[in-house]
Amino acid sequence: MPLLSTFKKPLAIAMWDFSWMLRHRKGDSFEDFETVIGDLVERGYNAVRIDAFPQLIASDGNGKQEETFNFTKGGFGLTMWGNNFTVRDMNPRIALKEFMQVCEKKGVYVGLSTWFFGDDAGRHKTFQGIDAFVRAWDETLTFLKEENLLNNVIYVDLLNEYPCYHGFEWMEKSLDLLKYPEEEGKKYNQKQIAFYNNFITECLQQLKAKWQGFTFFASQTEISDVDWLDVDFKEFMAIDKHIWACLLPGVTDETNYWEGIFTAKGDAGFEDAYKKIMERWTANREKFKETFASFIKLAGDKAKELNVPVGNTEGWGSINWYDHPDLDWEWIKDSAEIAVDACLENAYTFICTSNFTHPHFDIWNDIEWHKKICEKIKNGVTFNNA
Numbered sequence: 588m589p590l591l592s593t594f595k596k597p598l599a600i601a602m603w604d605f606s607w608m609l610r611h612r613k614g615d616s617f618e619d620f621e622t623v624i625g626d627l628v629e630r631g632y633n634a635v636r637i638d639a640f641p642q643l644i645a646s647d648g649n650g651k652q653e654e655t656f657n658f659t660k661g662g663f664g665l666t667m668w669g670n671n672f673t674v675r676d677m678n679p680r681i682a683l684k685e686f687m688q689v690c691e692k693k694g695v696y697v698g699l700s701t702w703f704f705g706d707d708a709g710r711h712k713t714f715q716g717i718d719a720f721v722r723a724w725d726e727t728l729t730f731l732k733e734e735n736l737l738n739n740v741i742y743v744d745l746l747n748e749y750p751c752y753h754g755f756e757w758m759e760k761s762l763d764l765l766k767y768p769e770e771e772g773k774k775y776n777q778k779q780i781a782f783y784n785n786f787i788t789e790c791l792q793q794l795k796a797k798w799q800g801f802t803f804f805a806s807q808t809e810i811s812d813v814d815w816l817d818v819d820f821k822e823f824m825a826i827d828k829h830i831w832a833c834l835l836p837g838v839t840d841e842t843n844y845w846e847g848i849f850t851a852k853g854d855a856g857f858e859d860a861y862k863k864i865m866e867r868w869t870a871n872r873e874k875f876k877e878t879f880a881s882f883i884k885l886a887g888d889k890a891k892e893l894n895v896p897v898g899n900t901e902g903w904g905s906i907n908w909y910d911h912p913d914l915d916w917e918w919i920k921d922s923a924e925i926a927v928d929a930c931l932e933n934a935y936t937f938i939c940t941s942n943f944t945h946p947h948f949d950i951w952n953d954i955e956w957h958k959k960i961c962e963k964i965k966n967g968v969t970f971n972n973a
Contacts, residue, residue: 588740589696591802591825591896591936595970598634598696598741598937599961601627601944602900605638605702608682609658609670616671616947620689623946627695630954631961632944634696634741634937636900637686642703643679645726647713654678656706667907668945680730687736698900698937699727700744700806703755715757717786720745721793728798741937742802742825744900745790749805750775750783751813758786774812784819791822806900809834809882820893825936828886829901832922835878837871839864848914849907858913868918879903879922880929887933898937902926908943916950919943927960931967938964 603617610617617623627635646652658674660666690697705711714723724745731737747753750762751773765778775783791803806827807815815828833839833849842863847856868875883899890897904922908914923940930938940960943950951957 588737588801590800591742591898594896594936597931597935597964597967598898599632599964600634600636600696600698600898600900600937600939601632602636602939602942603945604636604668604700605640605704606668606670606945606947607637607686608640608677608679609674610947611677611682612672612674616945620686624686624689624693624695626946626951628693630951630957631965632957633694633961633965634698635690636698636700636744636939638701638704638747639683639699639727640679640704641701641723641727642711642714643706644683644730645723647710648715648719653708653710654680656708656710659707667909667943667948671947683731684734684736687731687734687739691736691739694739696739696741698742698744699740700747700900701753702747703753705754705756711754712756714755717789717793719757720755721790724790724794725797728801740801742804743794743798744827745787745794745803745805747806748808748829749787749818751808751810758783772812773810775817780817784817788819788822795822795824802896804895807886808901816889820889823893823895825895826886826890826893826897827900827937828889828897830879830882830886830899830926831902831904831906832868832875832879832918832926833864833905835875835882838867838875842867844905848905848909854909854911854913857909857911861914861918865918868921876925879925880932883926883929883935884933887930887935896936897933898935899926899930900937900939901942902939903941906942910949916943916953919950920953920956923960924963927964927967931964934968934970936970940964 607617655676655678658670660673762779802824804823804825808829843860847860887897903926904919
């Protein structure tokens with residue numbers, strides 16, 4: 588398993604999250620791993636980030652290993668990620684083994700992450716505390732080692748966008764217990780910050796001690812009331828900072844993006860929100876480009892301070908977007924090209940092209956665009972690594 592710090596060239600990485608397994612069924616977009624991973628390579632990608640589902644691979648608190656799990660689809664409508672239909676009797680060990688085998692055969696590196704989502708039976712709730720969380724990852728890595736499937740693993744991201752946006756309920760409940768009665772929203776107080784920093788530090792120390800030769804970290808995101816720089820990075824072996832143009836000052840302000848697209852229950856606001864976003868983007872593109880580059884540089888500077896690699900597996904235009912008659916993919920592509928240039932200037936080791944590099948998004952069909960931007964990533968800079 589190669590360390591991220593040893594790569595000579597940046598990796599063009601696709602973000603396939605948990606969809607790779609939850610859409611691995613007849614007629615769905617990840618039905619055949621051989622086909623979709625082959626398509627990934629055709630488009631120029633040489634790495635992929637996936638949810639390894641450690642909460643399902645590992646045994647429960649009583650040492651019991653379940654073979655299959657169900658994921659009921661809640662409601663109908665537009666689904667960007669995850670299961671488009673109800674999934675029954677999915678065996679995550681078999682799926683992960685098959686997926687990793689095909690990736691290795693086709694020369695695709697894999698970054699392991701997790702959102703720690705629950706199945707219908709709530710397996711994720713059985714993991715309580717540091718030791719249980721570490722055990723989930725330890726048993727997952729042990730399973731992969733026993734199957735000789737660690738050769739192309741480039742990192743382990745312990746928990747997506749730490750400490751927010753995941754399904755590790757024990758942590759969420761523990762942080763809530765430390766909230767003062769008068770506090771509202773997601774902004775964490777000093778006790779909460781100390782708690783989540785102690786947690787991730789201890790987890791990283793335990794796993795690094797046992798699994799030497801791996802790159803361990805927890806990915807980060809941009810959220811207005813939780814400063815990612817409050818995280819204690821002393822045990823991190825890389826930075827994966829997720830950045831989007833829709834979060835830049837002025838891009839989506841008063842455009843109805845958040846209500847009309849991001850959290851929308853319907854599509855009535857799509858046309859108006861996108862029109863306003865594009866008007867702002869077109870009129871202020873150079874200013875936005877500079878601000879975008881400063882966000883990317885900030886993560887790069889933090890990595891330099893820590894002397895660790897830096898990358899991004901989620902970006903660059905909108906967080907949520909759809910295949911829809913009132914939307915198109917031009918803004919997503921434009922922001923990606925701007926971001927990739929800035930990443931290369933800041934020596935990013937792994938770089939995504941968007942949140943939407945899944946075979947079920949229409950942007951996937953623009954093969955030449957993917958080839959062009961992936962080649963730019965892979966050939967944009969040479970690192971002076973040993």
